[in-house]
Amino acid sequence: MIKKSLTLIFILFYFSGFSQKIIQQALESEILETTRNIKIYIPEGYEKDSIKNYPLAIVLDEDYLFDIYVGNAILFSKKDKAPKQIVVGISMEKTKGQDVSFDINSGKLSTTAGYFYNFIRDEVVFYMESNYRTSPFITLVGDGYSANLITHFLGENTAFINSFICINPSFSDFIGSELISYNLEKFGREDNTFYFYTNNVSSFSAEKQVKIDQIQKGLATLDMKNFNVINDVINTPSSISAIGEAIPRAMTKIFEVYSAISKEEYEENIKDLAPSDAIYYLENKYLEIEFLFGSNLGIRETDIYAIESIVIEKENGDKLRDFGKMILKLFPTSPLGDYYIGRYYETGKMFKKALNYYKIGYGKMDPSDPNADAFYENILRLGGQ
Template sequence: MIKKSITIICILFSFCGFSQEFLTKEIKSDFLETTRNIKIYLPKGYEKDSLTNYPLAVVFDAEYLFDAYVGNAALFAAKDKAPKQIVVGISMEKTRVEDTYFDLNTGNFTKSNVAFYDFVKDEVIFYMETNYRTSPFISLIGEGTSANLVSHYLKENKPFINSYICINPVFSDYIGNQFQSYNLLKFTKEDNTFYFYSNNSTSFSNNKQIKISEFQKGLSTFKPKNFHVINDTIVTASSISAMSEAIPRALTKMFEIYAPITKEEFEKNIKNLSPTDAIAYLENKYVEIEFLFGSNTGLREQDIYAIEKIVIEKENGDQLKEFGKMILKLYPSSPIGDYYMGRYYEAGKQHKKALKYYKVGYGKMDPSDPNADKFYENILRIGGM
C-alpha cells in the first residue's frame, strides 16, 4: 500500500509539474458530423527544440485515462526509461456508448463505431501529424470497450499503429475469430516493431477472467520477432487499481529497448556474446531507438561500460578499435571513443597514433571534469616513451 501511494504521489507531482504544456483544440469531424474537443500534452522542451520528433500516444476515455497516462509518460521520460511523448486525449464521457459499444450479438462494429474508428484514424492522427512534430511511432490506449476498439486497428492492411494498449479490456465473445481474420502474419513483412498489451485481473468476474485468459493463451502462440505480445495479469481487488498499474507496466515493456541496458538485459542478451556481436548489439540498439522514436539520445556512458569488459577481456582486446569507432560514430562529443582507440594503438605499440587519440579525447573534456587529470596521464605516459 505504501509503495502504491508513493507511486500515485509521484505521478500526480509529475502531472502538476507539466500542467503548463496542455492545450485544448476542436476538430470538426466529417465522420462524426459534429465537433469534438481533444486535449493535447506537449512534453517539456517541445517549444525550445525545433528539431526533435516525438512518439504520439492517442488516449481514449480521456476524462479519466488521459491524466494517468500523461503522468506516467512524464515520469518515465524524466527517469530516462522512455522517450518524451506527445499525448492526445479524446473525451468520451457523453459518447462512449455510441463510440465503443459494439454489437453484442455478432461482435461487429455498429455504424457509430465505424465513424469513431475513422475519426481517430483519418482525422485525429492526421491533425496531430500535420500540426505537431510527431515521430512515426504511434500508440493507442483504451480501457474497457475502448480497449476492444483499440484491438480492431490490427485489421488494417498496412499497419500504422506500433503499440496497442488494451487496459481492463471488454472484448467481444468473438474476439478469437476476429483476431484470426486480422492476418497478424502481415506484421512480419514490416520493417518495424509492434506491441500488443492486454491485462487480466483478479478483480474481474470469473467469466471475464476466463475469457481474457483464453484469449491471451491463444495470442501467446503468435511469436514473430517484431510483434511483441504482452499478456499481463494484475493481482488486485479493484479494477481501478488494475488500470493504474497497467499503464506503467505497459510502458515498461513498450519502451524496453529505449531504456539503458539493465542487468536483466545484459544477462539475457549480451553476456555470452563475442566482442564483435556485443558492439553490434549496442549499435543496433541506438539505431533502433532513433528509427522507432525519433530520439537521438546520444550513446549513454553506462551502456558503453556495460559491454566494456567483454570487449577488453575477450579476444585479447582486438576489437577495441571497432569499439572506439562505434562510440565515435554514435557519441562523437565524448572522449570515451578516443580513449578506446588510444588504448588499442598503445597495446599495439603504435604510440604516435595512441598519443593522437588521447590528445583529441582530452581536448573534448571539461577541465573541471574529475576524470580529466586521469585522462591526461595517458598523454604524459605515451609522450614520455
C-alpha cells in the same frame, strides 16, 4: 494499498507542475459531423528544439485516463526509462456508448463506432502529425470497451500503430475469430516493431477472466520477433486500481529498448556475445531508438561501460578499434571513442597513433570534468615514448 495510493498521488502531483503544457482543442470532424474535444500534452523542451520528434500516444477515455498516462509519461522520461511523448486525449465522456459499441451477434463495430474509428485513424492522427513534430511511433490506449475498439486497428492492411495498450479489456464474444481474421503474421513482415498489451484482473468475473486468459494464451503462440505480446495479470480487488498499475507496467515493456542496459538485459542478451556481436548489439540498440522514437541519444556512457569488459577481455582486445569507431559514429562528441581507439593502438605498441587519439579525446573534455585528469594521464604516459 497505501503504497499504491502514494504512488498515484506522486504522479498526479508531479503532473500538476506541467499543466501549462496542456492544450484544449475543439477538433472539427467531417466524419463525425461535429466537433470533438481533445486534450494535448506537449512535453517539456518541445519549443527549444525545432528538429526533435516525439512518439505520439492517443488516449481514449480522456476524462480519466489522460492524466494518469501523462503522469507516467513524465515520470518515465525523467527517469530515462522512456522518451518524452506527445499525448492526445480524446473526450468520450458523453459519447462512449456510441463510440465503442458493437454488434453482439457478430462483434463488428456499430455504424457510430465505425465513424469514431475512422475519426481516430483519418482525422486525429492526421491533425497531430500535421501540427506537431511526431515520430512514426504511435501508441493507442483504452480501457474496457475502448480496449476492444483498439483491437480493430490490428486489421489495418498497412500497420501504422506500434503499440496497443488494452487495459481491463471488455472483449466481444468474437474476439478470437476477429484476431485470426486480422492475419497478425503480416506484422512479422514489417520493418518495424510492435507491442500488444492486455491485462487480466483477479477481481473480474470468472467468465471475463477465462475469456481474457484464452486470448492471452492464443497470442502467446505467435512467434514473431518484432510483434511483442505482453500478457499481464494484476492481482487487485479493484479494476480501478488495475488501471493505475497497468499503464506503467505496459510502458516498462514497450519502452524497454529505450532504457539503459539493465542487469537483466546484460545477463540475457549480452554477456555471452563475442566482442563484434556485443558492439553490433549496442549500435543496433541506439539505431532502433532513433528509428522508433526520433530520439538521437548518442550513447549512454553506462551502456558503453556495460560491454567494455567483453571488448577488452575477449579476443585479446582486437575489437577495441571497432568499438571506438562505433562510438564515434553514434556519439562523435564523446571522448570515449577516441580513448578506445587509442588504447587499441597502445596495446599494439603504436604509441604515436595512440597518443594522437588520446589528445583528440582529451580535447573534447571539459576541464571541470572529474575524469579529465585521469584521461590526461594517458597523454603523460605516452609523451616520452
